[in-house]
Amino acid sequence: AAKRGGRDRFAVFDPAMYTDLTREAQQRADLERALEDDQFVLYFQPIVDLTTRRLVGVEALVRWRHPVEGLVGPDTFIPIAEATGLIVPLGRWIIRQAVRQLAQWHRDNPDTGHLRMSINVSGRQFQGSGLVEEVTSVLAETGVDPKAIVLEITESMLMQDVDATALMLQALRDLGVRVAVDDFGTGYSSLSYLKRFPVDILKVDRSFVGGHNAGDTTLADAVLGLGRALQLQTVAEGIETDTQWSTMRDLGYDYGQGYLFARPAAAVQIDQLMADPTKALPAP
Numbered sequence: 386a387a388k389r390g391g392r393d394r395f396a397v398f399d400p401a402m403y404t405d406l407t408r409e410a411q412q413r414a415d416l417e418r419a420l421e422d423d424q425f426v427l428y429f430q431p432i433v434d435l436t437t438r439r440l441v442g443v444e445a446l447v448r449w450r451h452p453v454e455g456l457v458g459p460d461t462f463i464p465i466a467e468a469t470g471l472i473v474p475l476g477r478w479i480i481r482q483a484v485r486q487l488a489q490w491h492r493d494n495p496d497t498g499h500l501r502m503s504i505n506v507s508g509r510q511f512q513g514s515g516l517v518e519e520v521t522s523v524l525a526e527t528g529v530d531p532k533a534i535v536l537e538i539t540e541s542m543l544m545q546d547v548d549a550t551a552l553m554l555q556a557l558r559d560l561g562v563r564v565a566v567d568d569f570g571t572g573y574s575s576l577s578y579l580k581r582f583p584v585d586i587l588k589v590d591r592s593f594v595g596g597h598n599a600g601d602t603t604l605a606d607a608v609l610g611l612g613r614a615l616q617l618q619t620v621a622e623g624i625e626t627d628t629q630w631s632t633m634r635d636l637g638y639d640y641g642q643g644y645l646f647a648r649p650a651a652a653v654q655i656d657q658l659m660a661d662p663t664k665a666l667p668a669p
């Protein structure tokens with residue numbers, strides 16, 4: 386090996402880089418195989434009306450049923466899927482699966498037609514026309530009311546390619562689906578940016594839902610004010626305690642999501658909630 390200090394300047398073949406590339410190729414191959422073998426599964430976490438604690442919808446959260454590792458969470462593999470481009474076919478599968486599941490719940494249970502499905506969308510899926518085509522096609526296939534579909538995007542996606550993003554959001558709005566800004570407050574979007582984009586819902590990040598000291602509430606209150614000024618619906622994420630619930634409710638948040646009401650669960654468990662959607666959560 387070249388002597389220390391010379392390495393950065395002269396190395397054309399960097400063994401570390403080579404390892405990174407093969408690792409990435411390997412990871413992509415693993416995810417591809419997982420997709421082919423149907424190893425991904427959607428879990429669903431209830432979202433409730435904060436006044437009544439009744440179900441208003443669910444958020445689809447993907448997991449990987451790994452043959453060796455067991456159930457793997459999205460924080461482990463979504464970044465890899467994004468880096469390798471596999472998020473595009475995986476995202477397509479997620480959208481299709483989630484909308485079909487909602488259609489089935491609507492069909493099987495009276496008085497659930499208003500319940501929504503929220504679906505997380507990555508930046509890569511926002512490039513090109515694939516997303517609009519995909520959503521159009523699954524809506525036509527299932528007959529689900531577009532208003533019942535919420536696509537969750539992150540704040541940082543709003544900032545990446547402002548013009549292209551604005552066009553994409555408008556195309557989605559034309560389809561009739563809703564758009565939520567997820568983990569709001571953790572990015573750097575300004576009021577003026579947010580105002581430019583046709584979004585419907587703000588999901589305040591769980592770091593603002595502390596409720597343990599006044600500072601946390603001040604920020605949650607500020608975000609709520611922003612949401613109201615822009616006439617957006619507001620969702621408080623990560624509610625784990627009764628105090629957090631009553632705090633966010635009293636501030637005026639519309640909806641909430643968190644372990645207090647329900648953890649993400651497999652579809653069969655959500656079936657039970659759908660059978661009696663007027664019950665307050667947590668279900669006993």
Ligand code: C2E
Nearest residue numbers: 446447458459460463479505506507623624625643644649
């Ligand atoms: P997210 O969209 O903000 O989803 C909420 C995350 O917070 C979920 O983690 C959920 O299980 C967790 N959570 C919910 N309530 C509570 C609570 O009361 N306390 C705490 N500590 N956590 C709570 P999960 O399922 O591990 O997902 C992590 C992230 O992975 C998601 O954050 C989202 O950014 C991404 N993700 C999940 N599913 C998908 C997907 O289908 N597509 C894409 N592109 N990203 C996904």
Ligand code: MG
Nearest residue numbers: 444505537567
């Ligand atoms: Mg989300």
Ligand code: MG
Nearest residue numbers: 567568588622
């Ligand atoms: Mg979130």
Ligand code: MG
Nearest residue numbers: 567568590591
């Ligand atoms: Mg998150």
